Amino acid sequence: MLFILNGKIGDNSVIVGANEKFNRIIDAVKYCNTRPNYVWNIYIKEGTYDIYNELGGSNWYSNIIATNGNMQGIQLANNVNLIGIGKVTLQFN
Numbered sequence: 001m002l003f004i005l006n007g008k009i010g011d012n013s014v015i016v017g018a019n020e021k022f023n024r025i026i027d028a029v030k031y032c033n034t035r036p037n038y039v040w041n042i043y044i045k046e047g048t049y050d051i052y053n054e055l056g057g058s059n060w061y062s063n064i065i066a067t068n069g070n071m072q073g074i075q076l077a078n079n080v081n082l083i084g085i086g087k088v089t090l091q092f093n
Helices: 025-033 051-055 057-067
Strands: 013-016 040-050 080-091
Touching: 013 025, 025 040, 025 051, 025 080, 040 051, 051 057, 051 080
Parallel strands: 013 040, 040 080
Antiparallel strands: none
16 A cells, blocks of 8 residues: 555655646656656556647647657656556557
């Protein structure tokens, strides 16, 4: 059993899920990526997360096509870990 206090699981950890500080994975990743002085653990609650929509959906994709851009998706800094709690599905539709 994980010890949870004020939306965190220990120091330098955040939780993604309904009723948490972050309900989107991309927001938690952006937050942790900008804090390089610690190793961050992002715990993702059980559920299905649509990465395509988190990135901006059709607007994001149209911008890539229009600018011949690179479809980067989500990039984790070297100090950031993703950890699933239960059955976590990341989909890209």
